[in-house]
Amino acid sequence: MKKIITLLLLFLFYVLFSQQTDGCKCVQFEKLKDSLSHSQIFFQPVKKEEALTPPFKYMSVKYIKENAQSENIIDPIKQRTKDLPYDSFDARYTIMQEEFAKKVNDIPIPLIIKTGQLNGTTAILYTTDSFLSNDYYLRISKDNGKTWKNYFTGLVANQHYFLKSNSRYPLWKDSNHLQIEADIKRMTQHSVYGVSPEYVTVKDNVLLTLDLTEILKDSDGDGINDIEETRKLFTNPYSKDTDGDGIGDAEDNNPKYKTPENDFTKLLQGIMYGNYDIAVHQNPFHEEFFIPLATFKDDLKKQREDLPERKKDFMASLNYKIIVTDDENLKGIETIDEKIIFLTSKEYAEYRKFNYMNNFKAYYSKVFRCDKEKDTYIFMIDTPTTGLTYLIKKTPEGWNVNIIGHWMA
Incomplete structure (x- = not known):
């Protein structure tokens, strides 16, 4: 009986806190979702001999x-x-x-x-x-x-x-x-x-x-020892400025990649850091907002003026965020008030070998073009506690963004 009640509660939780709507047809995106659903990382305890080595x-x-x-x-x-x-x-x-x-x-x-x-x-x-x-x-x-x-x-x-x-x-x-x-x-x-x-x-x-x-050992003299560069940052221990953008690895909030400013980096930065007005819908789970391109920088700056400033003390500087993605534009976005290490799927597989607590990753998909609809894209964020799927339409003025899938745990 307790098991039945638990299942009912879980079902109600799913209904109340999840929402999924068909977006666009995209074979690549469907393959990705299928691979994610079948690629759960099951924890395997290490052997005693390994722990002793x-x-x-x-x-x-x-x-x-x-x-x-x-x-x-x-x-x-x-x-x-x-x-x-x-x-x-x-x-x-x-x-x-x-x-x-x-x-x-x-x-x-x-x-x-x-x-x-x-x-x-x-x-x-x-x-x-x-x-x-x-x-x-x-x-x-x-x-x-x-x-x-x-x-x-x-x-x-x-x-x-x-x-x-x-x-x-x-x-x-x-x-x-x-x-x-x-x-x-x-x-x-x-x-x-x-x-x-x-x-x-x-x-x-x-x-x-x-x-x-x-x-x-700090081979490039940038203030970050070689062990941290190779095992945590995935930056070049022999270069003070891995991405060559003029900002040293120690100060760079995105030390691995240059920022290629284009409409897609603005879209992704707007999704991650923007606070745009949400269009009103009868469906409380449906959210839609618009990212204008002509005024993007000014809009984003204004939206963030009233937000609390992130803690910038010494200890906070060591706890940077890990985001796993294979999207070239996302890897190069300008991060705001936080240091993010963007890892490819291949790099993340290496990273997990020495830190299995970081199964709790944030995964950001590529921005996939819909198969038949013009200037239409689909994008997904998947974390241990929440997931979002965006249906995105490019217009001459900017990006129209719809959240078509949302789940929380």
Whole structure:
């Protein structure tokens, strides 16, 4: 009986929160939809042997007898919220904000794993704060804290190392090596729609040693180490300006591709960032808006004036968005107030090999031309929580955009 009720509720949810209308006939688009529906990525737990194998040559593993216990790590936020009622969301959020406001060199204290000094060089080992993945970084100063440089270690929390902030070992092993205690973990259940993933501990007595020679390598001197360029940004570690647009990779919000300004880039930028007036329809799920081309830049600027400005602090700069697309125009759009790494389907397949938490991708299709209708196109956005299908008509004045498919989970 419970199963029947659940199915009925799911059916009602689907009816209330999804909408699909026939658009145009497009063989390529239908093939894409069919491939997406049959290409669900099923999570396969890694084998114990794989979890025990160090992923990089610049790190080594030693098993120790007396080790720190991860359950003894003191989390200041959990300490302050442990006696609050479960539904005290506002109080919990306030406490979290207060703790994250306490920083050391731009890094919130709850994210710091370990700090250490050696011969005038200071190192901070910390993690990013993201729903998709927590990446381990190093922040290093060689002039007693006057200036700092940032380095991605290549490590992602729980894949397969959980670094312990209560490690009894000093962070510096010697002038060329750092050390930190860790648990080796193996994911047994993937995260699904906000449900936390499940892990088992394979080893809890690991001392991890990192060779700084490789981690600090920045071949082009652009401020991004080679590991981050090759494993996260997919930019050229031997060029300060991968796309050659005059903006360095560190400052470029779209570092991989130049912006070919044309009517299609305006269309896609308008869909992603515009706030155009919606035409009124009897069907509440139907949305239609128009993107004029002659006044595009001024319109977009005006529409965004009243929107809240995105957070631009140091930590926010590390959590850039990943969008998977094979559309040449979309890959080159000018992003606004956010750094986006556009990955092709092939690049994304490589990316997943070292970060399986990023199954939660945003996929943007190509803008497909309809088979028989003149100046008519179809475009789809597919994310873990929502999907949109657009039917688009080109006119002499601009783009008429209709949302013909919409689902939410």
